[in-house]
Amino acid sequence: MSIASSAFLATIPSPDRGVWEIGPFSLRAYALCIIVGIVVAIWLGERRWQARGGTKGTIIDIAVWAAPMGLIGGRLYHVITDNQLYFGEGRDPVRALYIWEGGLGIWGAIALGAVGAWIACRRRGIPLPAVADAVAPGIVIAQAVGRLGNYFNQELYGGPTDLPWGLEIYRRVSPDNPAVEDPLGGVAINDVPVEVVHPTFLYELLWNLGVALLIIWLDRRLRLGHGRVFALYVAGYTAGRFWIEIMRTDPANEILGQRVNVWVSVLVFLGAVVYFVLARAKGPREEPETLRSPDDPDYPDSGDGGAAGSPSGTAESDTAESGTAASGDGDAGTGDAEAGGPATRPGSASSDVDTGDDGAATENTASTENTASAESAPAAGDPGAGGPPEKPGSST
Incomplete structure (x- = not known):
């Protein structure tokens, strides 16, 4: 065993690469993690939506709008806040489109993804806040999975550390030309780290999983509704992002000596807390009838003798x-x-x-x-003389 390997035996090794060439195709770990995260978010969101009484397949349909718009929004936020990486002397603006190389801002992804979800909800006639509550845990788990992509890319890490869980960073070079440095698409020349740093991507991954468990537990205990689960997710995520962002050492634009994302975390956290408090006035969680799409076979229909077209069961029913x-x-x-x-x-x-x-x-x-x-005489609605009258609004 070499002296170098024994010195860093307790640390976390990085992958030697983040891209594998398979014939004419490039298999990128970052892109795979994003895809897996989206699938997990849709799967969990669909289960939670159906458990609340919503129509099967609704979250999948909404994802058709929200997922691509979220990816576009995430990339736009990254390019705008880190524009120096793509524009200016010696830069290639076309690389701003290379989403597979990493660089997605969660703030833009959530903002534009919410617009896509709103459009889909309008088309289906269901409330967006209820959908947001259903998908919130899946979104933060998807963010955790996405952080694994940063691990393969050797990015988003903190300063040097001698802690046992320090992350080894290797020198990567282009497979075609070893003289060219290529941190993202290259291959490590050996397993000797050039530095050992705080794995801030791992800190955020674990934090996100903790937020997911917390909001699922609180939702089951308190039966939250009207977007309050989503507000808890946002508040929990931004609280962690605040201190993790301060630890990061990768280049970023600053305002008043702090990284842009530090300030964004503070503002979004405050907004989420205010919404969580004010939304309490909306009352209990939405009734299951309000979550069903009009094209649902079980959608209330007065012609079938069930609940009337009004989901809440009004005078029509x-x-x-x-x-x-x-x-x-x-x-x-x-x-x-x-x-x-x-x-x-x-x-x-x-x-x-x-x-x-x-x-x-x-x-x-x-x-x-x-x-x-x-x-x-028998009361109206009795099937014969002497039978008890039906209770208004009950199903038959």
Whole structure:
């Protein structure tokens, strides 16, 4: 065992490369991690959405809009805040499009991804805050998976450290020309580290997983709704990003001596906390009926005898299920002669008209005889005499 390897035995080795050439194709670890993260976020979000009563397949459909817009937003934020890497003397602006080389700003990804999700929710007729609550844990887990891509790229690390979990950084060169440095697409020339640093990408990965577990637990315990789970995710993530960002040593633009992302973390954290507090006034979690798309086979439909088209079960559902004075299940208007007298709907006006056996219309007056016969008749909606009346709004 060499002296160098024994000296760094307790540290974390970096991969010798982040790109593998397979014929004419380049397999990039960073891109694979992003794809895996998106798949995990969709899978978990779909499960949580269905558990809350939402329509199956909704999160997948929303991801068709949100995922690509999120990638575009993430790249735009990175290019804008680190424009010196792509524009200026000696720079190649075309490389701003090379998303597979790394460089996605989570702030832009969430912002533009939310726009895509809003469009999809509008098309499906479902509330965006409820969708955000369902996908929040999956998003932060996807961020954790994405940080593995930074590990393969040997990027986003902190300053030097002698801690046991320090990360070894290797010198990488171009496979075609060993004289050319290539930290992203190159191959390590040996396993002797040029420095040992804080693995800030790993700190953020572990923090993100902790945030995911926390918000899942709180959601189950408190039954949060109206975007409050998403607000907790944002607050939890930015709290960790604040101190992790301060530890990073990669080049970044600064404002008042602090990295841009430090300030963004503070502002977004405060906004998330304010929203979490104010959204409490919206009341309990959304009812499952409000999460179903109109094209859902189980979507409430007054024509099927279930809940009415109004998801919350309003007067329409009462009319459809409990019967009306004109045409209930027990034919209150025309078939009450079997019970021996005209039936009147409770609370109806004294001018209601019923039809008896002989076909003649008799006016319902306030006389004792008609009152007695009305009391002896079955209630509207009863399937026969003597049966208990249905509770308004109950399903059949």
